[in-house]
Amino acid sequence: MTRAGNSGSASDWPEALCAPVRNLPPCSRLRIALSGGMDSVLLLHVAARLHAGSGRLSAVHVNHQLQPNADQTERFCQQVCGELGVPLDIRRVVVNSRQGAGSDTGGIEESARHARYQVFEDLLEPEELLLMAHHGDDQAETVLFRLLRGTGVAGLGGMPESRPLGKGRLYRPLLGFGRSELRSWATEMGIHWVEDPSNTDERFDRNFLRQSIMPRLKARWPSLVSRIGHTARSCREGDELAGALARIRFQQCANEREALSVERLGQLGFAEQKNLIRWWIIRYHHVPPSISDWSRVMADLVNAPEDREPELRGEGYTVRRYRGYLYLVADRPPLPSDNAPLIPGRELVWGEWRLQLVPAGNSEMPAPAIRISTRVGGERLRPDPKGPSKSLKNWLQEKGIPPWERARLPLLLEAENGNQEVIGAGDLWLAGQYCGEAPASGWRIVVERECN
Template identity: 70%
Template sequence: MDSVLLLHVTAYLYAHSGQVSAIHINHQLQPNADDAERFCEDICRELGVPLDIRRVIVSSRETPEIDTSGGVEEAARNARYQVFEEILAPGELLLMAHHGDDQAETVLFRLLRGTGVVGLGGMPITRPLGAGRLYRPLLDFSRAELHAWAAEHGIEWMEDPSNIDERFDRNFLRASIFPLLKSRWPSLISRMGHTAHSCREADELAGKLAEIHFQQCAGPSGELCLSAVGALSLAEQKNLLRWWVGHFHYQSPTMADWSQVLQDFLDSPADREPELRGAGFVIRRFRGCLYLVPEFTELPAGKPVLIPDRALWWGEWRLTLAASGKPKTPAPEIRVSTRAGGERIRPAPGGPSKSLKNWLQEKNVPPWERARLPLLLEVVGGHEEVVGAGDLWVSGKYCGEAPASGWRIVVERECN
């Protein structure tokens, strides 16, 4: 009902503008899924609104990218939002028909799951989504108000049979809990809307405070200095870490005991390596700082050889061998490998050689990066000589405006 009403209102406001289109996601989960698809086709044809129909497979071995760990409701949401992100172009708005009752159900549902202020803020009116934005214009209206308007104007809609299945938590709240609460507190929906608004404001203020603390505690690469973090209160430390994880576009983990995690980072002996794992990242400690490290991709097997003008991806590094002008010698054999132990490099031309292990320690390269660093090995007479170490150093023989060999090794790194 709410989606159909929103479609009518939008089509009326922007009639003949060519600016409105609709999308229907067929999750293929309900017995009447095809009937609902045909209904959407009919109503959009009647309103003169172009319709994009997308069929998704919610849970299948063929679609491992769809997260089904949160149950079928969450999996269906992930599937449709994945489509939304794909189709939204810059400057476009995706209008959603969530209303005040939906907001109240969300707040109560998250309260029962033990969420914090962020969750109790409910659904935002607008937020970025893909290349565009999501916008919910009906959040200030109740379901009863929308139903009355739809009925008054003779708007027809189809009910989703899954909405009456109380095996789903939200449906249980909607059908069994909220009617009872509303009978006792008639203004429940608006009250919970005010609560959500207050929590969003509190979260916004907490974010601004965390940003101030980040500026006080952050190093040049975005790491957190533990001595500065330790000067904050426990609540400020937790707030900073949650903001820090979100700042790098990851979802903050739900921790049962944040205080123990922080104590491990701050107080555990230097020879220990405490860490906190999240979805797609790990927080690690190194030389008095906390680093947020992305989950690594697998490295190529063996020792691949650089082929001229063909990029080789080594984890987050992009390696290319290119001719400088018109080289007088054939392309050298440059292999790529990780450390095996015992390697030596000559950082300064004509200078003494150094142990690669010691040199990396002098450069403050964290141990998790040392293990993945691409070593560039030139093969001469069956012997391998280190001529590059990731984006940290490349021999003058293969870098600069006029490399001595006539060949240039280009090392680029994708960083957050």
Template identity: 50%
Template sequence: MKEGDKPSPGSDWPTDLSGPVTALPDHSRVWIAFSGGLDSTLLLRVAAACHGSVTALHINHQLQPDHEQTEQFCRAVCQALGVRLVIERVDVPVGCSASGGLEQAARDARYRVFRSHLQAGDLLLMAHHADDQAETVLFRLLRGSGVDGLSGMPAYRPLGEGSLFRPWLDISRERLEQVAADIGLDWIEDASNRSEVHDRNYLRHSVMPGLKQRWPELLKRMSRSAGACADSARLNRRLAELRWQECGDGQGRIRLDRFRQLDEMEQRNLIRWWIENNGWPVPSMASWRQVLAELLDAADDRAPELRGEGFTLRRYRGRLYLVPEVTVPGRPAELRPGQPLRWGAWTLRLEPMEDGASPETPVLPIRVSTRQGGERVKPSPGRPSRALKTWLQEQGVPPWERARLPLVYEGAPGAGELVAIGNLWCSERYSGSAPAAGWRLVVEREFD
């Protein structure tokens, strides 16, 4: 460096640490997930040196007796660095019985906070390193994960409206400890990290040291294997997208006649992709072959299904449906102008004929309810009414959807006229360019 030249950002730090932190993906604002531990404290200091303006985000799970001291330590570190700090306290149910137990519940709470803070263009840095990656791959292997799980943690992925980036996945924990010792770094050790009650800690303290001693190149080897699995997972997703183009019916469903032409591996791959692409976790199946056989081969009068977390996979009239779990109100509700009504997966609202104008015709009472039995509909003026049950069957509405469709009535309870059926049909009194009632009824479905 010539006399008078300004040092490059982060030049006081080893290049293997500062390089990945300096060369970040495109972003408008940098956040640091800051726990107060060695890894995140070191990352915060390097990021602050490389970028100047960063924001630390500390999440206090309130699970450890010393959580107040940890929070105060984070405040002190950020104050000394001149870094803005955001602290969020979350409540994690100690007796949590959810899948993954307390660890998973704490992680879910943590990521909810991350998503709530990240805006478009924001980048959240996390201090996961090569040892964390190896532990993740081994942990998922023991759980029976496929190539998606064995690909480990991605270095970069979307998160909420922003993105998450792990710059140190190729750096070992030993290297971070060495740098921390060289500079005399202070950090807070989470007491729970020493407890081998948790599976990950058992792997970290009782399994990984022996593996690394036996195979000194373990971290690099596992990283290569994780990369190969990530490549396979990308190919699987690409294949599923191609098969979706062949088997999808254009309305978010799978045509069984096309689906049956795929071999079993492609069928399973497409179903897994379909579930994941809609944001749900893929159920752990002991035998996908049996599940697929039930969906494909059950008699026409049967109703086979696969239940997952937040959804159900169903079959009806030659189609497979991915049905979200939704809850509809238990009693009728009134729909008023200017007050959208949420009804399960539907949103209903009344709009005047012209934007900003109030119709001359007053609004008659409008109420929304579900089927009670015996309803009749008159879909065409001048023609007799028909049983709603028969009409829904003719429209191909699946049985599970008929029970939660919002039915819209005009008039007093008990004497009203059915004027709309979900987003399937609406009377000319409330539809078209000039609704006779003076108001237009808009019914939108979330998943369409």
């Protein structure tokens, strides 16, 4: 590891390398993801030459604390940024090994990536741009790696040039260059960097591809990187077209609650059904499940008899069917214990619900004793003050409330003559004496629910 030198003068750097770093999307602040490796150090130098005078350039180094030279690499990044006059933000993370699809090393690699991107996501503010130094070889390795693991068109699209990240955006200006081309420029400009010792460890799947597979493929097909890059771009275009079609079908199949009509879904071909369901899941910021037999899943969701309750489970959500519609239901944490008191002037957070008991106007009437509970069975309510009472179970069915929502519906109970009277059911109904402009009780109940 040696000094990195400086960013050079305006005439030193090849225009082909400078152009994509000069012509960036508009941003309020420019951050460089600096690992200390060749590609990120080169990107830092180019960005420093082009943008250092703007006062909006900085770098961020994530120290995973996994390699023996991790602290040395951190000091190197400090040195380079100090010489270039670029502020550096250092973030240390603790990486926990998670069991991956392959080996423990694969789990560590994925955990490190997750920790790194979490730092970037937390760091970025609105209108900020994070530059990452991924290049054409990285793209080719990513596409090949995903192909070997099994993926669809979206996965074969590889890494996008730009995408949202946290409150800002991620941008990769070097995807059009190969590793050898960047290394040649870095060497020519006298730039030095730190080699990650783990890059040669072929227990990591990507390193195995990089060290043992890619060189043989390149020897046979010299234009391999550009060919795979072209394939990735074509797959991304195909994925964009599939997304555009899914949006059209969604508008045709969804109701006001964004649930999908089973009847209309059944009128689509299998490929469009699968495309719409996957797009719909992603729309809610979830990951579609890995399923080997989508045809069976779609047949169950669409064609199962009415008395069946087919489901599609994913990580953090379940697709459920109810009364001719499919609903995407996010997993929720357990509700608090029943009979939580509603204390005047204090907001009660109850699962995804927020409830308050507030005085109405200048009323000096004593606060009622109201508690929150879930259904236990047998409850009745009087939605029309002049009408008869109704079974809560039947009333919820009449309202078309799905079973999973009924189970999490907060019931507001008021003690009266030794009994618990239902005076409210979530945001569906409140007794007249606790709502309106001038509630008769002198108190108003406010009920709000977070969206999925």
